Amino acid sequence: MSPFLKVMQLFVMMTATVLGMLVLLLVTPDLEETMLRVVRHYTTPHYRVPTQNNVVIVAVERQVDPHIPGTSTGVEFDRNRKTFVPWPYSEECGRYHIHFARQKSLPMTALVSFPGSGNTWVRYLLETASGVFTGSVYVDRRIISKGFYGEAVPPDCGCTAVQKTHGFALEGLVPRGLAQRTAEVKLFQGRGILLLRNPYEALLSYRNFLYGGHTGFAPHSRFKGPEWERFASQLAVVWKELAVTWINYTKGHEAIILHFEKIRLNPRHDITRLLDYLGIAVDEQRIGCVLNHIDGPFRRPQSSQQMLFTARDPFSGKLHKILDAVINDLDQMLAKRGWERIPTQLYKFYKHNST
Template sequence: MSPFLKVMQLFLLMTATVLGMFVLLLVTPDLEDSILAAMRRYHHNRHLTTPHPEAKRRNSISFTGGGMVVELDRRKKEFSPWPNSKDCSRFRIQFARRKSLPMTALVSFPGSGNTWLRYLLETSTGVFTGSVYTDRQIISKGFYGEAVPPDCGCTSVQKTHGFALAGFVPHEKKKSAEVALFNGRAVLLLRNPYEALLSYRNFLYG
């Protein structure tokens, strides 16, 4: 198959995926306000960045914002995104307590900036993101949520490309099952299709 036909095939697959994503978005509860409120609450709670001495005895801490309660598990591995920064070295990224958060898909076509968005979410909320895949390369970069099951309930969102790379448009039952897996909850990431295709091509072939 010629390179042109390969690009056209990817474009058609992505178009079908985007249409499916829009359907998913229509049935997704409004999560944005809760996430943003939780972010603000997190950064304004000093006991999260400078814990009280007694906090060392507790296995978890929690904060509330916009109707969302996040319980952080202090027993699990954490990550410092800016260890050499004078102002930000105290910030940590942690796991939420197991089964304390609902599954929420972070849906995108490959090359749309999924990993970059995960970095922004993790550093602004202090909670790891997850994935339905296991990419050991980014685990080594501090994305520890990549190494846990996507249904652990301990990560804020879970990366997925859905059926974008399946090579065919899936049956309606399979699409419905994918939506049901995340209980209809999702964050939809869209990028200019042309730029996404180029980015994914560079990822595949260098």
């Protein structure tokens, strides 16, 4: 074969290869999306399996809990898995990494909250303070892109410190049946951290997330009118009942409560309390780095919305009565349980209505 024909043959082969790759890119699904889709079967509805009598049963493999709240035992890291450096440009703090724990070495522990309550921020505080990734029953690619690698692993891997969940709150309704309501409590064997935030501000934050993502804002028009009234009044009840479920259907020291407003005031106290509950050793120098980088990657910037809501209360008199009532009811339940009561003095918009 002449040199010219050889060159032409090579050119045709290369052209065919390139065209083939382009066709594959056009018709083949995103591999990462395919992998994440597999993980999504760990979301809450997946755990709810109806029987022939339409009764929900939650089958959970019993795990041996190697940690006892109140002790600091440390965590065995899996050094062969991917790590993340939260503060790579800090001379003082750049040496700290976040790791996966050894597979099946940690018990499942829910970090449960109503949407908009600061769950992702608390995960950031816990990951950076402990050096252990946190997980989730969902998969959020935006979270993964910021270094929350535990987001992409099964929540029952035993390799993440806690697992984020909003329980039935994402459905926007309180399940009628007790089995459905308590399904996640049973799944986590009652072990969980209930993160509670002022429902007034949680509703505003959730509304912003629905229309603007993790760091954006909803249009001002979305905070007035009949649709906003329905949204806020219905979800106020969900806010209360989600917390009530974890208060009433856990016992002893299985679960603890954190108040978002108190974490903002004194993060060191609650970070230490979290680590103690999880049985993770406290590193004071590491916590110092956390406090120096307290906001994390998903803090919403300052906006005109805050000024607007200072001048114009987005909650009508009817909504104030509903929200104040659920706050007062939940506060009494916390008192009966012996848990830390609601810091209503820190609750913006709260008017302590008696009805």
